[in-house]
Amino acid sequence: xxxxxxxxxxxxxxxxxxxxxxxxxxxxxxxxxxxxxxxxxxxxxxxxxxxxxxxxxxxxxxxxxxxxxxxxxxxxxxxxxxxxxxxxxxxxxxxxxxxxxxxxxxxxxxxxxxxxxxxxxxxxxxxxxxxxxxxxxxxxxxxxxxxxxxxxxxxxxxxxxxxxxxxxxxxxxxxxxxxxxxxxxxxxxxxxxxxxxxxxxxxxxxxxxxxxxxxxxxxxxxxxxxxxxxxxxxxxxxxxxxxxxxxxxxxxxxxxxxxxxxxxxxxxxxxxxxxxxxxxxxxxxxxxxxxxxxxxxxxxxxxxxxxxxxxxxxxxxxxxxxxxx
Amino acid sequence: xxxxxxxxxxxxxxxxxxxxxxxxxxxxxxxxxxxxxxxxxxxxxxxxxxxxxxxxxxxxxxxxxxxxxxxxxxxxxxxxxxxxxxxxxxxxxxxxxxxxxxxxxxxxxxxxxxxxxxxxxxxxxxxxxxxxxxxxxxxxxxxxxxxxxxxxxxxxxxxxxxxxxxxxxxxxxxxxxxxxxxxxxxxxxxxxxxxxxxxxxxxxxxxxxxxxxxxxxxxxxxxxxxxxxxxxxxxxxxxxxxxxxxxxxxxxxxxxxxxxxxxxxxxxxxxxxxxxxxxxxxxxxxxxxxxxxxxxxxxxxxxxxxxxxxxxxxxxxxxxxxxxx
Amino acid sequence: xxxxxxxxxxxxxxxxxxxxxxxxxxxxxxxxxxxxxxxxxxxxxxxxxxxxxxxxxxxxxxxxxxxxxxxxxxxxxxxxxxxxxxxxxxxxxxxxxxxxxxxxxxxxxxxxxxxxxxxxxxxxxxxxxxxxxxxxxxxxxxxxxxxxxxxxxxxxxxxxxxxxxxxxxxxxxxxxxxxxxxxxxxxxxxxxxxxxxxxxxxxxxxxxxxxxxxxxxxxxxxxxxxxxxxxxxxxxxxxxxxxxxxxxxxxxxxxxxxxxxxxxxxxxxxxxxxxxxxxxxxxxxxxxxxxxxxx
Numbered sequence: 001x002x003x004x005x006x007x008x009x010x011x012x013x014x015x016x017x018x019x020x021x022x023x024x025x026x027x028x029x030x031x032x033x034x035x036x037x038x039x040x041x042x043x044x045x046x047x048x049x050x051x052x053x054x055x056x057x058x059x060x061x062x063x064x065x066x067x068x069x070x071x072x073x074x075x076x077x078x079x080x081x082x083x084x085x086x087x088x089x090x091x092x093x094x095x096x097x098x099x100x101x102x103x104x105x106x107x108x109x110x111x112x113x114x115x116x117x118x119x120x121x122x123x124x125x126x127x128x129x130x131x132x133x134x135x136x137x138x139x140x141x142x143x144x145x146x147x148x149x150x151x152x153x154x155x156x157x158x159x160x161x162x163x164x165x166x167x168x169x170x171x172x173x174x175x176x177x178x179x180x181x182x183x184x185x186x187x188x189x190x191x192x193x194x195x196x197x198x199x200x201x202x203x204x205x206x207x208x209x210x211x212x213x214x215x216x217x218x219x220x221x222x223x224x225x226x227x228x229x230x231x232x233x234x235x236x237x238x239x240x241x242x243x244x245x246x247x248x249x250x251x252x253x254x255x256x257x258x259x260x261x262x263x264x265x266x267x268x269x270x271x272x273x274x275x276x277x278x279x280x281x282x283x284x285x286x287x288x289x290x291x292x293x294x295x296x297x298x299x300x301x302x303x304x305x306x307x308x309x310x311x312x313x314x315x316x317x318x319x320x321x322x323x324x325x
Numbered sequence: 326x327x328x329x330x331x332x333x334x335x336x337x338x339x340x341x342x343x344x345x346x347x348x349x350x351x352x353x354x355x356x357x358x359x360x361x362x363x364x365x366x367x368x369x370x371x372x373x374x375x376x377x378x379x380x381x382x383x384x385x386x387x388x389x390x391x392x393x394x395x396x397x398x399x400x401x402x403x404x405x406x407x408x409x410x411x412x413x414x415x416x417x418x419x420x421x422x423x424x425x426x427x428x429x430x431x432x433x434x435x436x437x438x439x440x441x442x443x444x445x446x447x448x449x450x451x452x453x454x455x456x457x458x459x460x461x462x463x464x465x466x467x468x469x470x471x472x473x474x475x476x477x478x479x480x481x482x483x484x485x486x487x488x489x490x491x492x493x494x495x496x497x498x499x500x501x502x503x504x505x506x507x508x509x510x511x512x513x514x515x516x517x518x519x520x521x522x523x524x525x526x527x528x529x530x531x532x533x534x535x536x537x538x539x540x541x542x543x544x545x546x547x548x549x550x551x552x553x554x555x556x557x558x559x560x561x562x563x564x565x566x567x568x569x570x571x572x573x574x575x576x577x578x579x580x581x582x583x584x585x586x587x588x589x590x591x592x593x594x595x596x597x598x599x600x601x602x603x604x605x606x607x608x609x610x611x612x613x614x615x616x617x618x619x620x621x622x623x624x625x626x627x628x629x630x631x632x633x634x635x636x637x638x639x640x641x642x643x644x645x646x647x648x649x650x
Numbered sequence: 651x652x653x654x655x656x657x658x659x660x661x662x663x664x665x666x667x668x669x670x671x672x673x674x675x676x677x678x679x680x681x682x683x684x685x686x687x688x689x690x691x692x693x694x695x696x697x698x699x700x701x702x703x704x705x706x707x708x709x710x711x712x713x714x715x716x717x718x719x720x721x722x723x724x725x726x727x728x729x730x731x732x733x734x735x736x737x738x739x740x741x742x743x744x745x746x747x748x749x750x751x752x753x754x755x756x757x758x759x760x761x762x763x764x765x766x767x768x769x770x771x772x773x774x775x776x777x778x779x780x781x782x783x784x785x786x787x788x789x790x791x792x793x794x795x796x797x798x799x800x801x802x803x804x805x806x807x808x809x810x811x812x813x814x815x816x817x818x819x820x821x822x823x824x825x826x827x828x829x830x831x832x833x834x835x836x837x838x839x840x841x842x843x844x845x846x847x848x849x850x851x852x853x854x855x856x857x858x859x860x861x862x863x864x865x866x867x868x869x870x871x872x873x874x875x876x877x878x879x880x881x882x883x884x885x886x887x888x889x890x891x892x893x894x895x896x897x898x899x900x901x902x903x904x905x906x907x908x909x910x911x912x913x914x915x916x917x918x919x920x921x922x923x924x925x926x927x928x929x930x931x932x933x934x935x936x937x938x939x940x941x942x943x944x945x
Contacts, residue, residue, distance in 0.1 A: 058549055060541075082555075090552030097550075102543035107565045116561075117551045168551065340784055347800070465925035467876045469883045470899055470918040477911050488907060584789035588880055592903075603884055606799040614799060625787065 003074070004031040005175045005208035006055070011068035013047075013054045022279045024050040024063070026232035030225075032176060032208035039223030039240070040212045041255065045276045047232040048212045049098075052178045055210075056095055057085050073175060091121040094169035096179040100161035100186070104153035110164055111149035117168055136167040141197055159190035163197070170201060176208040183218065195222060216255055220244055225311075228252045231277055231287035238312030248308055248319035250292045286317070294318045341622045349389060349615055379405055392615070401619060402612030406605070411616035415598050419620075420500045421491060422597030425516055425589065426582045428504070430575065432521035437528025438571065442559065444529065445536025456529060463526030468585050472519040472592035479515060487512050489594035516593040520585060524578060531574055535567030542566075579628045583621060666938040673934035679927035687743040694736035696721070699891075706731045710905070713912050726912040728901065737898055738917050742924070744894040748805060749874030752812035757867055759813065760820025761859070765851050767821065768828035778821065785818035794877055798886040805888050808881060812874050823866055827859035861939045868932035872925045879921055895921045 013025035025047045032038050042048045053059050055070050057077055070077040072093060077085065089095075097103040104113060114133035115126060124132070130149065137145035140163040153161055162182060169177050179198075183191040199222060202209060211222055219226055219240065226243045228236045228251065236249040247253045254272040274291040285300040286292070292299070298317040305313045308321075376382045380391060395402055401412045444453040463471075480488035492512030494501040503509030539545060540563060548562045587599030594600065598617060605613040668674055686693060696703050708717040708731035715723050717731075725734040767775040785793075794811040801807040831837060832855060840850045879896025881887035883903075888894050893901065895917045902913030 056550055058546060060546075086552050086554060088552070089550055095547070095550040097543055097547055099543060103547045105544040105548065105562050105566070107569075108562070116553060116557060120552050120554065120557070165547075461929065462922070462926060465872065465876075465929050466918075466922050467879050467883075467896070467925075469880055469896075470914075470921060473899065473903060473906060473914050473918065477906055477915070481907060481909060481911070580787075581789045581791075584792035584795075587792070587795065588884065591884055602795075606795075606886060614796070618796065621792065 002034060004071075005034050005036075005073060006032040006210075007069070007071040008051075008055065009069040009071070011051065011054060011070060012066040013050055013059065014064055014066045016062045016064070017280075020280050023282070024232055024279060025054060028068075028229075028232075028234055030227055030234065030237065032210060034175070034208055035202075035206045036225060037202065037209045037211055037223045039219030039226045040210060040229060041214065041216055041219055041226060042229035043214060043276050045279070046229040047279075048214075048229045049180055051229070052095070052180050052210065052212050055178060056089060056093065058089075058095075087121070090117055090174075091172050092174050093176045093178070094172070094174040096162075096165050096169050096177065096182045098181040098184055100158050100165055100182075103165050104161055106153055109150060109152055110156075114149070114164075114168055114171070118171065121172055132171060133167075136171040137164065139170065139201065140164075140167040142167070157190075158186055159193065162186060162190075162194055166194070166198070166201075170205075173205070174207060176210070178210045178212070180212045181214070182211075184213070184215075191218075198222065216244070217259060217261075228255070231282060232279060233287075233315065235288065235316065236314045238308075242309065242312045246308075248306075248312075248314040248321065249288075249316050250294050250318075250320060251288050252314075253320050286315075294320070341619060346389075349392060349611070350385070379403075396619070401616035404605075404610055404613050406608050406610045406613075411612040412620070414613060415601065415616050415620055418596060418598045418601050420502065421595060422583065422586050422590070422599060424502055424504065424513070425520060425586055425595060425597060426579070428513060428517035429520035429524060429582055430579070432517060433524035433528050433575065434571075436521070437525040438532050438564070438567075440525075441529040441532025442536045442563070442567070445533040446540065446559065448533075448537065453533075457533070460526040460529040463522045464530075466522075468519065468523060469588045469592055471522050472516070472589055475515050475519055476592070486515050488515075489592075491596055516589050516595050519592065520582060520589045523585070524575065524582065527574065527578065528571055531571050532567050535570055536563055539563050539566045576628065580621075580625045583624060663938060667934065670934055672930060676927045676930035676934070679923065680931055683742065683746070683924050683927065686739055687746045690739045690743045694733075694739045695724075696733040696736040698732045698737040698740050704731050710910055710913075712910075713916075725916045728898075728913050729905065734898075734912060734916055737893065738895065738920050741893050741895040741898045741917060742920060744805070744888060744892055745875050745878060745896065745921070745924075748808055748878050748888070748894065749812065749871050752809045752874050752878075753816065753867055753871050755809070755813045756816035756870070757820050757863060760817040760822075761824045761856070761863065763817070764821040764824030765828050765855065765859075768825045768832055768855075769847065769851055775825075779825065782818040782822050785815070786822070790815040790873070791877055791880055794881060795884065795886060798881060803886060803889050805892060808878055808887050811881070812877060815877070816870055816874065819866055819870060820863060823862050824859050827862055828855050831855045831858045865932060865936045865939060868928060868935060872928040872932065875921070875928075876925060895924075 008031075009029050011025055011028045012023065015022040015024055028047075028051060030038065040048045040051060050059070050063065053063070054065050055072075055077065057065070057070075057080075059065070065078055068078070072088065075088075077088070080088070104110070111130060111133060114136070115129040118124060118129040118132050119126070122129070122132075133149060134145045137148055142148055142160065142163055148156075148160075148164075153164075156164070166182070169179075183194050186194065195218065198209075211219065213219060223240050226236075226238065226240050227234045228243070228249065230251050236243060236247065236252045243252065244256065247256055251272070254270070257270040258272065260269055272291055277287055277290070284302065286295070286303050289295045289299045296318060301317075303315050303317045305315050306319060307313045308319070373382075380388060383391070392402060399412065400410065403409065404411050404414050407414055440456045444456045447453055476488045479486040490512055491503050491509065493506045493508040494503050495505045495509070496502075497505060503513045545558060545562055548558045553562070583599075586595075586597060587602055589595065590597045590599035591603050598620070601613065602617045604610075605617070667677070691697070698704070705718050705721070708715075708721070708723070708727050709729050711717065711723050711727045711731075713724060713726040713734075715726060717723060717727070721733070723733050723735075725738070727733055728737065763778050767778040793815045797811040797814060798807060801810065828851075837850060837854060840854055845853075875895075878887055878894060879899070882894050882896035883900040885900070888897055890897065898917040899914045899921070902910070902915070902917070905911075905913050
């Protein structure tokens with residue numbers, strides 16, 4: 001096995017609010033190998049987006065990484081100063097945001113935003129940078145990239161803008177890309193186009209990708225490994241096949257069962273009862289307990305990781321062990 | 326676009342006509358310029374000769390018709406006091422006022438935007454509190470008293486700057502200006518600052534609110550995620566977005582600057598059109614007052630027009646709409 | 651007449667208001683200023699208009715001087731030997747009453763025209779709103795200045811000029827608020843009851859337009875004080891026999907260059923404090939009444 005591109009160890013991220021301290025990411029650990037796609041799946045508020053921004057060291061106030069290690073090629077990002085971080089961001093580690101309508105600066109042309117990114121990291125002339133930008137746009141399937149470069153973001157459709165953002169992410173050949181629900185804000189048809197494009201672009205590159213989403217079906221087609229997050233922690237981790245075929249955590253199972261196509265026709269759609277708990281008053285024990293059909297007295301104590309097979313573990317006292325029928 | 330322009334120009338013309346009429350008749354009813362302008366110790370023949378020369382022997386409507394005829398031919402009457410054409414008199418004083426207004430605007434932008442952005446970026450720092458407190462005081466203090474205090478401090482107590490007048494002027498493209506000589510510059514600083522204080526406070530408020538709002542936008546976070554320097558994020562990505570409201574409001578305030586120049590010019594004995602207006606009101610020099618009115622209304626029309634232009638140049642989204650309409 | 655009980659919103663308003671120490675201090679300042687103006691007679695050490703009390707021998711004394719006949723001048727005297735403190739308190743009274751009367755009249759006229767525009771619609775509305783647009787496109791100070799150039803000096807003339815430059819703000823605001831209110835069901839209901847339009851407008855619609863009017867009126871009082879002061883400074887405002895704060899400052903201007911700063915300085919400080927207090931209170935009321943900034 002080669003060394004992982006990214007290795008997150010015991011990451012804890014907290015928000016000190018007036019109402020109290022909110023632990024948005026709680027003791028999260030995972031690795032991303034070169035060329036590997038890790039899907040992070042969870043509901044809103046599960047801490048998946050905060051995990052992404054913690055890695056980028058771009059948390060909004062009052063968010064703060066409290067402890068843990070974020071090793072990018074062995075370098076702990078928590079210990080780097082802002083100058084070093086600036087050099088890494090956009091170059092070695094790129095990010096794709098959720099809403100392409102909001103991501104690009106509305107008053108700057110596409111070429112300005114692409115060229116400034118290149119020139120922030122590479123010592124190239126403006127003409128060379130423009131050429132890199134043009135090639136990058138062509139790669140993500142944008143027709144007549146030279147003209148597109150001269151337009152403003154609002155002159156493009158949402159799908160087109162997200163392609164631009166993907167192009168910017170790939171442009172400098174980073175070691176790791178963090179994509180935060182990049183297709184959620186798009187139409188379903190555009191969504192599948194973008195997914196297809198991502199698959200195609202990743203196949204000949206050796207970069208790691210973290211794909212954050214609430215949609216298990218997206219992960220199914222794209223990811224190699226999946227981490228399911230709930231209330232700030234990873235509750236199940238495994239290869240995409242094992243996790244989808246034999247989900248061990250009741251929550252993972254609930255997520256899979258909630259996908260409408262999984263229910264046979266005419267049957268009621270399944271749902272997970274209750275709501276994501278407030279992170280402010282998480283008591284002791286398994287946070288999923290109030291919503292869990294398999295909860296027992298044992299669940300009042302925080303569960304540890306149980307390894308089910310090589311590379312597949314679950315944080316549950318009563319994992320579902322039979323394969324999905 | 327064109328139809329809109331023509332309609333607005335027509336409207337402005339109507340406003341000009343109404344204003345001129347009101348002022349003309351108003352001045353006629355209130356005071357009798359004969360009392361002020363003719364030496365009562367002259368013999369009767371000399372007095373009548375003077376009245377005839379000034380056209381004051383005609384009935385009101387004849388005087389008004391003559392005035393209208395004059396307006397159409399660009400002749401706004403002859404100053405009773407200076408015995409020169411009123412428009413010529415005003416135009417000869419206009420450069421001084423424009424120079425003052427230009428530097429006041431320059432101060433407002435150069436001082437107001439950085440301070441406002443600082444307060445928007447670091448809202449809790451003590452510096453921001455001082456800036457915001459200062460801007461409330463700048464907003465609340467009447468212009469003329471600020472001017473008096475500037476004179477008191479800089480001219481009376483510290484004796485570093487002159488208290489009034491325009492100082493030495495040099496010709497720039499045939500127009501006398503102060504700022505090219507050291508003496509003229511010294512005379513310019515206090516009045517320009519006086520005229521600027523209110524605008525600075527306004528720009529601080531606008532830039533602070535804009536910066537606070539824009540900083541939260543995804544595109545700013547994204548700019549950081551691309552590894553751009555803080556200088557570029559603040560100086561380009563944030564600044565360009567807050568410039569739109571600031572320039573709009575400042576442009577609309579240009580008219581106010583011309584209005585408040587009346588006060589500043591009176592305080593600092595700055596020989597511009599504002600001081601001329603006050604002197605003319607005191608002397609019941611009707612043609613000059615009317616000509617001043619006509620000129621300011623005309624200037625306002627032009628200012629509004631140019632603000633629209635500047636606005637559409639800064640915001641590409643507006644430009645597209647205008648192009649389609 | 652309001653459908654909501656009057657007590658609870660007011661109570662909430664008061665609670666919100668007292669939650670900000672700055673606003674409480676400013677509110678207290680406004681109260682003190684109002685008392686100074688109302689009780690100017692008993693409070694001032696001297697009646698600045700009574701020539702018998704003024705001693706010309708005490709002219710231009712610096713602050714803290716003792717006069718010819720033992721009178722203590724805390725803030726000095728002007729060139730005629732008038733006690734500055736007393737002149738300021740009386741000046742404050744004139745400044746405040748001029749602007750309060752002006753804003754009150756402007757509120758009345760603006761509200762009536764604004765509601766008329768909202769209610770009548772059509773030609774009347776576009777005529778009123780066009781007048782508002784034209785009015786607002788010119789700087790208030792300049793319009794007031796030119797009006798006074800026409801009307802001449804005098805307290806009444808200043809008030810007329812202030813009303814003429816301020817009514818448009820209220821008309822615009824009231825129209826916008828009234829248009830929203832008129833479309834609401836309760837007005838429909840009142841119309842169905844065939845209530846007299848005046849009763850619907852003033853009894854039902856008007857109370858609901860008040861919050862924005864209160865905010866603007868507060869700010870406009872400060873504005874009116876500042877404009878009046880500027881006009882008086884320029885020599886087209888109140889006459890010398892009834893000096894407002896602005897005229898006091900103007901009178902002291904000539905002595906400033908010879909170092910007798912107090913004749914201009916202290917009236918200016920009082921003007922500044924007055925304006926800052928009113929503006930801070932106005933800002934805070936706006937924050938409380940604005941549903942967008944509410945938590």
